[in-house]
Amino acid sequence: MFIDIVTVKIAAGNGGDGKVNFRHEKYVEKGGPDGGDGGNGGNVIMQATRNENTLAVFRYTKELKAENGQSGGMRNKHGRSAQDLVIPVPVGTVVKDLLNNEVIADFTEDGAQAIIAKGGDGGFGNAHFTSSVRQAPRVAEKGEKGEIKEVQLEMKLVADIGLVGLPNAGKSSFLSVVSNARPEIADYPFTTLTPNLGVADISGISLLIADVPGLIEGASKGKGLGDTFLRHISRCQILLHLIDATSNDVVADYNAIRGELVASKELLAQKDAIVVLTKIDLLDDDLLQMQKEALSKVVPLAHPIMEISAQAHKGTKELLKYAANVIVCQADEMAKTENNEELPVIRLNNNVLPWRVSIIKKGRYLVTGHRIEKFARRTDYENVHGVNRLKDIMQKMGITHELIKQDIQPGDTIVIGEQNYGQITY
Numbered sequence: 001m002f003i004d005i006v007t008v009k010i011a012a013g014n015g016g017d018g019k020v021n022f023r024h025e026k027y028v029e030k031g032g033p034d035g036g037d038g039g040n041g042g043n044v045i046m047q048a049t050r051n052e053n054t055l056a057v058f059r060y061t062k063e064l065k066a067e068n069g070q071s072g073g074m075r076n077k078h079g080r081s082a083q084d085l086v087i088p089v090p091v092g093t094v095v096k097d098l099l100n101n102e103v104i105a106d107f108t109e110d111g112a113q114a115i116i117a118k119g120g121d122g123g124f125g126n127a128h129f130t131s132s133v134r135q136a137p138r139v140a141e142k143g144e145k146g147e148i149k150e151v152q153l154e155m156k157l158v159a160d161i162g163l164v165g166l167p168n169a170g171k172s173s174f175l176s177v178v179s180n181a182r183p184e185i186a187d188y189p190f191t192t193l194t195p196n197l198g199v200a201d202i203s204g205i206s207l208l209i210a211d212v213p214g215l216i217e218g219a220s221k222g223k224g225l226g227d228t229f230l231r232h233i234s235r236c237q238i239l240l241h242l243i244d245a246t247s248n249d250v251v252a253d254y255n256a257i258r259g260e261l262v263a264s265k266e267l268l269a270q271k272d273a274i275v276v277l278t279k280i281d282l283l284d285d286d287l288l289q290m291q292k293e294a295l296s297k298v299v300p301l302a303h304p305i306m307e308i309s310a311q312a313h314k315g316t317k318e319l320l321k322y323a324a325n326v327i328v329c330q331a332d333e334m335a336k337t338e339n340n341e342e343l344p345v346i347r348l349n350n351n352v353l354p355w356r357v358s359i360i361k362k363g364r365y366l367v368t369g370h371r372i373e374k375f376a377r378r379t380d381y382e383n384v385h386g387v388n389r390l391k392d393i394m395q396k397m398g399i400t401h402e403l404i405k406q407d408i409q410p411g412d413t414i415v416i417g418e419q420n421y422g423q424i425t426y
């Protein structure tokens with residue numbers, strides 16, 4: 001079965017804890033602090049590749065986890081940072097954060113990378129905290145937690161040309177004669193159950209062609225196999241709508257598919273399209289002419305009607321050339337109207353306010369802000385020195401001043417971060 005939507009849990013590595021340690025040397029009575037820093041946790045990165053065509057490998061994957069950073073050691077020894085976990089995904093994969101349904105990454109190009117979950121920074125060891133007033137710091141930071149997310153991967157094929165049509169229309173046969181693909185071809189409907197991709201070289205350019213399973217009436221509402229695959233052709237530049245020329249009613253055949261394209265959420269009916277009569281080796285010229293005339297009464301003027309025989313290799317080159325031409329013209333148009341709109345690849349934490357203080361209820365205050373929350377996440381609340389350091393930082397950032405202005409009293413609670421990264425008593 002072809003898999004094109006999967007849900008996976010992603011966990012970046014935690015940062016290693018910083019170390020509290022004091023030098024012990026012979027003949028030196030009091031050694032200075034020499035606790036090393038923790039290493040950074042690994043990021044979870046996804047990288048687009050043309051070597052994968054499906055998301056099937058994720059079917060049995062429960063969690064993708066990068067390694068944690070190591071803790072700091074004695075004698076200023078820094079913990080090792082973990083390696084990033086790089087996961088290949090097919091070109092055409094869209095990654096969504098299921099928490100808020102936001103698109104985190106949209107992979108349209110081979111080799112593109114995006115950080116899906118960021119590893120936690122390692123905590124500083126106590127060697128970092130010497131100052132003239134604090135000669136013997138008994139404080140080290142904890143490593144920051146790595147990001148954990150539940151994401152949905154959805155794959156949409158990124159092909160130039162999409163082949164649509166009723167089952168048995170001759171889509172796979174066409175693909176097999178114009179490209180390197182060798183899809184299964186047979187005399188019964190629904191031979192093709194998963195999309196086939198092929199590359200055709202024409203007029204000096206390579207075109208990626210997607211042959212999707214046959215559509216039937218109602219496909220856009222989930223009937224048959226079609227609707228899953230309608231999504232795939234949403235990114236094609238042009239659709240070739242194939243119709244069996246030996247059909248008793250080519251107009252009904254045309255309308256059945258056209259109706260699905262119109263009903264599709266992806267606005268497929270607005271795409272450039274060529275209507276293609278297939279298997280013309282089985283028809284004489286008069287009959288072919290009749291079929292074309294019947295179609296020309298219903299097909300929009302903007303969509304040319306062409307004819308091919310995959311078996312006799314007739315008309316296939318002309319058809320491809322025509323399609324290539326449309327694609328090149330589209331690219332020129334795009335270049336003219338390019339507005340440099342970039343796809344959101346990585347969402348960065350761009351808190352603009354440095355911090356905010358608000359009252360949750362009497363005796364309970366909330367402090368938010370990117371930097372202070374970062375420090376709060378790295379504080380070891382079991383350690384009084386760690387808590388004191390956090391208080392120092394709040395003092396320096398001017399947060400304490402604001403708390404006093406808002407009438408904080410000794411014994412009141414200060415919660416840091418909406419997610420409550422930690423709370424301390426004033």
Ligand SMILES: Nc1nc2c(ncn2[C@@H]2O[C@H](COP(=O)(O)OP(=O)(O)OP(=O)(O)O)[C@@H](O)[C@H]2O)c(=O)[nH]1
Pocket residue numbers: 165166167168169170171172173174184185186187188189190191192193213214215278279280281282308309310311312
């Ligand atoms: N005579 C003749 N037969 C053809 C031609 N093209 C396709 N056929 C036959 O039509 C039948 C269906 O062809 P396929 O290419 O499998 O059709 P399809 O549109 O991919 O069908 P599904 O995968 O079921 O949607 C096969 O028996 C082919 O041999 C052609 O140009 N001439």
Ligand SMILES: [Mg+2]
Pocket residue numbers: 171172173183184185191192211
């Ligand atoms: Mg087929």
